Amino acid sequence: MSLNQSLSQWIKKIEQENPPPPVITALNFGMLQSDKGYMVYLTGAEIYDPDDDDWAGEIDYQPPRANKYFLIPREFTKGLKWQGVLDLVVAWLKEYYGSGPALFDGRTVTASFDDGKLVLIKEAR
Secondary structure: OOHHHHHHHHHHHHHHHOOOOOOOOEEEEEEEEEOOEEEEEEEEEOOOOOOOHHHHHOOOEOOOHHHHEEEOOHHHHOOOOHHHHHHHHHHHHHHHHHOOOHHHOOOEEEEEEOOOOOEEEEOOO
16 A cells, blocks of 8 residues: 555545534645654644644644554654654645645644744645
8 A cells, every 4th residue: 555545545434534623724735753663643723824823733633543643654754754654644745635625624734843944835815
């Protein structure tokens, strides 16, 4: 299975089992490195401020722990540093956003490595 398929399945599972409520205006796909490898996680906030990245620290929504994290298989990150992993996930999110998933409807979507600068995927209008 490709990385795109795996990430898409993860998002679909969140959409089906624990979608964010309508008051969530922004989603952030955070990334971290653990002893198991690189992981992506999802959080949401009721308020989005394009001039202040601190909004992403206001966690008003997160899927239950069983669905919150996605471990990126090492075969896709072998030889990559954190910036390469971020670039990989950002590219996937931009492509996936274009397919119109319900999870993203009317929401701003960003991605970031923990404690890093947010990368805007799409700003809600």
